[in-house]
Amino acid sequence: MSNQAKWAFFSPEKPLANAINIFFVTTLFYFFGASLRLIDELSLFWPLNAVLAAVFVRNPFLNRAVYYFVSFSAMIVYDAFTTHWGWQSAVINLSNMVFIIIVSRLLLRYSRTQDESNWALNAFNLFYACLIGSILSSLLGAAGSNGPSSDYRQFLSLFADWFSEQFSTGVLMVPFLLMAKWPQWEKMPAFHLSKIYPLSGVIISVIASVAIGGAGSLAFPLPALIWCAIRYPLPITALLTLLTGGVEIILVANSIVVIHENQPLMVSEMFSARLGIATMAICPLIVSVSVDAINRLIKQTSLRADYDYLTGIYSRSGLYEALKTKMPSMHLPQHKLCVMLLDIDYFKRINDNYGHECGDVVLKAFAAQLSKVVGNQGLVARLGGEEFVVACSTDCEEQSYILAEKIRQSTELTAFRYQQQSLFITISIGLATTTPEKESLPDAFNILLAEADKYLYLSKRNGRNQTSMASFNALEVHSAQ
Numbered sequence: 237m238s239n240q241a242k243w244a245f246f247s248p249e250k251p252l253a254n255a256i257n258i259f260f261v262t263t264l265f266y267f268f269g270a271s272l273r274l275i276d277e278l279s280l281f282w283p284l285n286a287v288l289a290a291v292f293v294r295n296p297f298l299n300r301a302v303y304y305f306v307s308f309s310a311m312i313v314y315d316a317f318t319t320h321w322g323w324q325s326a327v328i329n330l331s332n333m334v335f336i337i338i339v340s341r342l343l344l345r346y347s348r349t350q351d352e353s354n355w356a357l358n359a360f361n362l363f364y365a366c367l368i369g370s371i372l373s374s375l376l377g378a379a380g381s382n383g384p385s386s387d388y389r390q391f392l393s394l395f396a397d398w399f400s401e402q403f404s405t406g407v408l409m410v411p412f413l414l415m416a417k418w419p420q421w422e423k424m425p426a427f428h429l430s431k432i433y434p435l436s437g438v439i440i441s442v443i444a445s446v447a448i449g450g451a452g453s454l455a456f457p458l459p460a461l462i463w464c465a466i467r468y469p470l471p472i473t474a475l476l477t478l479l480t481g482g483v484e485i486i487l488v489a490n491s492i493v494v495i496h497e498n499q500p501l502m503v504s505e506m507f508s509a510r511l512g513i514a515t516m517a518i519c520p521l522i523v524s525v526s527v528d529a530i531n532r533l534i535k536q537t538s539l540r541a542d543y544d545y546l547t548g549i550y551s552r553s554g555l556y557e558a559l560k561t562k563m564p565s566m567h568l569p570q571h572k573l574c575v576m577l578l579d580i581d582y583f584k585r586i587n588d589n590y591g592h593e594c595g596d597v598v599l600k601a602f603a604a605q606l607s608k609v610v611g612n613q614g615l616v617a618r619l620g621g622e623e624f625v626v627a628c629s630t631d632c633e634e635q636s637y638i639l640a641e642k643i644r645q646s647t648e649l650t651a652f653r654y655q656q657q658s659l660f661i662t663i664s665i666g667l668a669t670t671t672p673e674k675e676s677l678p679d680a681f682n683i684l685l686a687e688a689d690k691y692l693y694l695s696k697r698n699g700r701n702q703t704s705m706a707s708f709n710a711l712e713v714h715s716a717q
């Protein structure tokens with residue numbers, strides 16, 4: 237994942253550092269979880285398992301018996317120093333490891349590659365992975381907590397408690413931990429008041445749950461969270477879902493949201509409430525990953541349509557879009573709009589003599605060279621085959637001609653490399669300029685393109701490797717250069 241590269245806490249090349257860091261992370265979150273247990277309101281959460289599962293998923297190379305063992309050892313050592321160690325501690329900590337290993341293994345199995353676009357596939361899998369991990373680890377955890385007693389009622393009640401805690405913490409925390417990235421402040425869109433409406437919706441609906449109460453009130457934040465899923469990026473939605481779910485669990489457990497008149501809540505009611513909240517929490521996430529996948533698809537499709545697949549410069553449709561969006565800021569009203577149509581001379585011979593692949597290499601290198609010469613003076617596009625177009629804004633016709641000649645001469649002097657050979661090409665250019673008055677830039681461009689086409693034909697007919705244009709004595713510029 238992208239932010240792993242920036243902050244390499246774990247690395248495939250450093251096994252010792254990995255082991256030390258796993259030991260450290262396990263101890264830190266064991267301490268954190270144990271501290272939460274001391275605060276009554278927060279004793280419902282055990283974040284260690286979700287954190288470690290996310291660490292193992294984000295760093296697939298850590299999924300080895302030795303690292304699992306290091307993590308398990310850290311738990312046992314923590315118990316030995318703070319409480320006691322023995323078979324009960326071993327069984328309970330083994331149950332933590334069961335959750336961590338099952339969730340990370342299942343999620344990795346379902347992810348096809350290791351990039352974040354995958355998480356669209358994993359929203360549903362995440363739910364099942366946490367479910368299976370929680371059931372198996374809770375069986376062991378409840379057995380460990382129950383001890384040698386054969387009281388199956390107590391075992392069931394312990395199991396319900398363990399399971400609902402593991403499952404709800406997993407479903408709420410793992411998505412956020414997997415999607416979390418360092419914020420890129422420079423890429424942050426400008427703040428607009430309307431952006432906080434979905435967040436306000438979540439806050440208002442949580443307040444409404446407290447005010448109205450009853451089992452149904454737990455579902456109040458759902459529409460606002462789905463609104464967040466549509467409006468905010470995936471990691472923000474995952475964070476808001478985690479916070480809302482966590483807050484709801486705390487409110488219910490402390491009878492601030494009253495879902496039952498009898499207080500305190502029976503274990504079975506808390507079990508049901510926690511499962512209900514976790515199940516709801518997955519819905520905004522599914523919407524969010526779907527929206528994210530659709531946005532990626534739209535971006536990819538528009539990239540494909542707007543850019544030429546071979547050269548990476550604008551395609552014809554991309555050029556028209558850029559004429560509408562970018563050209564207005566490049567073109568001053570009194571300036572000339574200039575269109576150059578460029579065609580590589582005798583390009584067929586390159587294909588015939590060196591092969592189509594070589595032709596492709598030359599087209600790509602020529603497009604790069606053309607973009608470099610034009611720079612930010614104009615827009616560069618490939619119209620098709622070996623035909624290119626430049627649209628730019630210049631002070632006068634002479635300046636347009638000078639730029640066209642600069643492009644032509646630099647092409648003539650460039651050695652294009654293919655395998656061990658140097659190839660030289662020339663281009664013919666047709667040039668047309670105008671000062672657009674009433675017509676839009678794309679309309680003026682169309683008129684100029686037709687005119688430039690005529691002058692390109694003239695350049696070809698007059699022997700190629702030259703620039704032709706109307707009503708302007710190019711020779712004067714030649715002698716002035």
Ligand SMILES: Nc1nc2c(ncn2[C@@H]2O[C@H](COP(=O)(O)OP(=O)(O)OP(=O)(O)O)[C@@H](O)[C@H]2O)c(=O)[nH]1
Nearest residue numbers: 579580581582583584585587592593595596621622
């Ligand atoms: N390698 C490669 N060749 C292409 C591509 N698109 C078009 N061509 C080739 O470009 C050549 C264009 O040939 P012509 O239209 O006869 O023009 P020319 O040989 O450049 O001659 P003049 O334009 O008259 O100087 C044809 O052989 C096409 O197959 C492409 O994407 N890659």
